[in-house]
Amino acid sequence: MNSTQPRKAGAEPGARLLQAVLATVLIGGTTAVAAHDWLGVGSEELDSLAGGYLYDAVVIAAGVACLLRARMVRRERKAWLTIGAAILCWAAGEVYWTLFILDNPAPPYPSPADAAYLAFYPLVYVGLALLVRARAHELDWRLWTDGAIATIGTAALGTAFVFDFVADRTTGTTVEVAISLAYPLGDIATLSMVVGVIAMTGWRPGRTWSLLLAGLATQVVADIAYTVQAVDGFLPPGNWVDPFYLISACFLGTILWQPRAASIHSQQVDARRELMIPAIFAAIMIGLAAMQYVDGASGLSTLLWAATMAAVIGRLAASVRENGRLLEQIQTDTLTGLANRGRMQVDLETLATQATLENPVSLVFLDLNGFKHFNDTFGHPAGDALLVRLGKALREAVGEDGTAYRVGGDEFCVLLTCGPEHFATVTERAGRALSESGRGFDVAASLGAAVLPDEAADPSEALRLADMRMYAQKESRRAAYGRPEDWPLPTVSAANEQLRTTGAAEPPS
Numbered sequence: 001m002n003s004t005q006p007r008k009a010g011a012e013p014g015a016r017l018l019q020a021v022l023a024t025v026l027i028g029g030t031t032a033v034a035a036h037d038w039l040g041v042g043s044e045e046l047d048s049l050a051g052g053y054l055y056d057a058v059v060i061a062a063g064v065a066c067l068l069r070a071r072m073v074r075r076e077r078k079a080w081l082t083i084g085a086a087i088l089c090w091a092a093g094e095v096y097w098t099l100f101i102l103d104n105p106a107p108p109y110p111s112p113a114d115a116a117y118l119a120f121y122p123l124v125y126v127g128l129a130l131l132v133r134a135r136a137h138e139l140d141w142r143l144w145t146d147g148a149i150a151t152i153g154t155a156a157l158g159t160a161f162v163f164d165f166v167a168d169r170t171t172g173t174t175v176e177v178a179i180s181l182a183y184p185l186g187d188i189a190t191l192s193m194v195v196g197v198i199a200m201t202g203w204r205p206g207r208t209w210s211l212l213l214a215g216l217a218t219q220v221v222a223d224i225a226y227t228v229q230a231v232d233g234f235l236p237p238g239n240w241v242d243p244f245y246l247i248s249a250c251f252l253g254t255i256l257w258q259p260r261a262a263s264i265h266s267q268q269v270d271a272r273r274e275l276m277i278p279a280i281f282a283a284i285m286i287g288l289a290a291m292q293y294v295d296g297a298s299g300l301s302t303l304l305w306a307a308t309m310a311a312v313i314g315r316l317a318a319s320v321r322e323n324g325r326l327l328e329q330i331q332t333d334t335l336t337g338l339a340n341r342g343r344m345q346v347d348l349e350t351l352a353t354q355a356t357l358e359n360p361v362s363l364v365f366l367d368l369n370g371f372k373h374f375n376d377t378f379g380h381p382a383g384d385a386l387l388v389r390l391g392k393a394l395r396e397a398v399g400e401d402g403t404a405y406r407v408g409g410d411e412f413c414v415l416l417t418c419g420p421e422h423f424a425t426v427t428e429r430a431g432r433a434l435s436e437s438g439r440g441f442d443v444a445a446s447l448g449a450a451v452l453p454d455e456a457a458d459p460s461e462a463l464r465l466a467d468m469r470m471y472a473q474k475e476s477r478r479a480a481y482g483r484p485e486d487w488p489l490p491t492v493s494a495a496n497e498q499l500r501t502t503g504a505a506e507p508p509s
Helices: 013-039 044-051 053-072 074-101 112-135 141-169 174-200 206-231 242-257 271-293 299-330 341-354 371-378 380-401 420-433 459-481 492-502
Strands: 361-369 402-406 411-416 436-438 441-452
Touching: 013 044, 013 053, 013 242, 044 053, 053 074, 053 242, 074 112, 074 242, 112 174, 141 174, 141 206, 174 206, 206 242, 341 361, 341 402, 341 411, 341 459, 361 420, 361 459, 371 380, 371 441, 380 402, 380 411, 380 420, 380 436, 411 420, 420 441, 441 459
Parallel strands: none
Antiparallel strands: 361 411, 361 441, 402 411, 436 441
């Protein structure tokens, strides 16, 4: 069994029963508490149950679900064990609260419950870091910096609007103040990590990441609401915040039934999107600075400071645009206008990290036959013109099904990202596009293809296999038909048949 995939739910009777119990507690308990606290379902006698043992059971179920997740997804075991331990620390605080504080007219503060609650934060941070480490593969530096910018920027926002608000209104002994301020600090750090991870995924976290991050974000919102309610009192009283905590636990617990978290990988982004995160958070910082200094500095100096930051953003945007144009020039074949070998290697590396058995990628090599004879007969300018025509035909033949490249003098390549059922059709269409005949010449192409990850596990293996298959077809056709002008048009089936008859099914070691 692939250790990165969750085991099938319900493979054992005991596991099925435990999962059924967890699902019932998570969904049923959350629904019951929300119905009681928000809709007034049930009498006041149910207050202790809704805010006590039933509440505790939902949080415990979420922790147990994460521990089961650790057992099912081996590659992420350390991450889910740590996250499960964090939730069980939260549950331990709730149990202590129910037993010793809920009905106590003079509850102590701080208490052992606070120690358990605060232990949740560092364990969650470690768990998130371990999960990112397990799911990130050769992450591009831009995604790392986007995550760092989003994390720090969110922390700045949280400090300005939450921590400072709580700090100004917190009173008590030194220990009481320290504990009271530790909660908003922990929440700000949690929310900052959540935003940072979402930025690292390119703002497309996928279902499993979304549930995890939504659960943590919901808990942060509930914590902030509870804290503001306690220190200021302008929020309405009552237990209306409690269901939000259980919704958070429900999000975290239902991850047990989800596929493994989506991999975080490098991806190509356009210049505007690359600029988006730095620009947004720079704008936020300008606003915060303006708020901070508007009372202590003249309006003119604040305006000039903000204008300077805006100019920096504009300069960054211009640099990104110019760098994009230069990169496009470097990665384009100047004769045909197709992407060149360097661009093909970059794209192949990127697509290889995304290829799955359900969504494979096909690499096709094409080599012109008869082009040297054409060049020798009509001259190099005519040969260049022929390459321009064939390159245009190849681009049109591939269309939206992939990308065409010129990788050498008379060598071309195609990367196909369409559905695998179309691979053969588009490949043969590409082969026909690289053919032209006239008086005294016939130019056609030999081709070889390899599919990632079905036939090749990595880009280098795919390159070797496609190249070998192309030359196997070329030699077969030369032996069968002699002169290139007598060769029939290439097909994938012909290439594969030649490999079967020659036994050259694998690349040389």
